[in-house]
Amino acid sequence: MTRIVERLDRPDLAAKDPKEVFSRLFDEYAHPLRGYLAGRVGVHAADDLVAETFVVALRRRASYDPAQAPIRGWLYGIATNLLRNHLRQEVRGFQLTAKAGAEDRPEENHDTAVAGRVDAAARLRVLAGELAALSEQDRDVLLLTSWAGLEPAEVAEALGVPASTVRSRLHRVRHRLQALLVPTEENPHA
Numbered sequence: 315m316t317r318i319v320e321r322l323d324r325p326d327l328a329a330k331d332p333k334e335v336f337s338r339l340f341d342e343y344a345h346p347l348r349g350y351l352a353g354r355v356g357v358h359a360a361d362d363l364v365a366e367t368f369v370v371a372l373r374r375r376a377s378y379d380p381a382q383a384p385i386r387g388w389l390y391g392i393a394t395n396l397l398r399n400h401l402r403q404e405v406r407g408f409q410l411t412a413k414a415g416a417e418d419r420p421e422e423n424h425d426t427a428v429a430g431r432v433d434a435a436a437r438l439r440v441l442a443g444e445l446a447a448l449s450e451q452d453r454d455v456l457l458l459t460s461w462a463g464l465e466p467a468e469v470a471e472a473l474g475v476p477a478s479t480v481r482s483r484l485h486r487v488r489h490r491l492q493a494l495l496v497p498t499e500e501n502p503h504a
Contacts, residue, residue, distance in 0.1 A: 327375035350462035387471030408446030
């Protein structure tokens, strides 16, 4: 007797008992989704967003086509759309971090350890300011790639854009951030 084993990365959500399938999906994908979301909005909001992601996925299960793409990108797409409701709060946080201590300038006579911490804090302010200044699309591409560990094709599926667009945005954003953080002759204080 041959039994067809359903692949967890491309389940047929419309044909199965939702409780069984979604229980397996939750066991497999909730933890990585939570990790990605927690990095963006904190642990408490991440827990709520993960739960909401699976509620939305359950409601929209008929719209998922396993022939089109693996479920991972579809779930991250739902999570990212839900996350966008929190973007104003995230951007405000980045802006506050960028402004924090902007008036405080380090003294030239600080020891090396303090200078290192001040340098790190200054870089954090620059990075936070730049993250806040990124467009929503660029920020999503960068953070889905770096924090969630998605491949460009998965990010493309999650955001509903071509993979070439994801690769282009990722290259542009990384180049922009590197130019700010890596010292050069033109910008020795980076």
